[in-house]
Amino acid sequence: MTGNVVPSPLFQMTRVRQMTNADWKAVRASPGPWADFETDKFMLTVPRSWIYTMEDPTMLMTTYDTTMDGVAEMFGFTISKRNRKVLYLMPDLHI
Numbered sequence: 001m002t003g004n005v006v007p008s009p010l011f012q013m014t015r016v017r018q019m020t021n022a023d024w025k026a027v028r029a030s031p032g033p034w035a036d037f038e039t040d041k042f043m044l045t046v047p048r049s050w051i052y053t054m055e056d057p058t059m060l061m062t063t064y065d066t067t068m069d070g071v072a073e074m075f076g077f078t079i080s081k082r083n084r085k086v087l088y089l090m091p092d093l094h095i
Helices: 021-027 057-074
Strands: 010-013 034-039 042-047 087-089
Touching (some): 010 021, 021 057, 034 057
Parallel strands (some): 010 034, 042 087
8 A cells, every 4th residue: 555544444235345254354453543334324433442353244234234224214214215324323432
């Protein structure tokens, strides 16, 4: 890499990119300070120190997607009328 870019851990389960748990294990030790998790419905950014032992982000993101479907339904948003991302969460900023 050039330009002083520091890679961060990133896990994506989107229409554009489908990562596996093996892909995750290859990038989770990246030196950036934040780890990002993204699906078509949810995005999560946490400090990298929180994810060192995470083995199965696929299960986590599948659970969040199911939850976001429930949230959208609860508020009366049909799948065709809701925003692409239902929730973007940065929990350390709320603590």
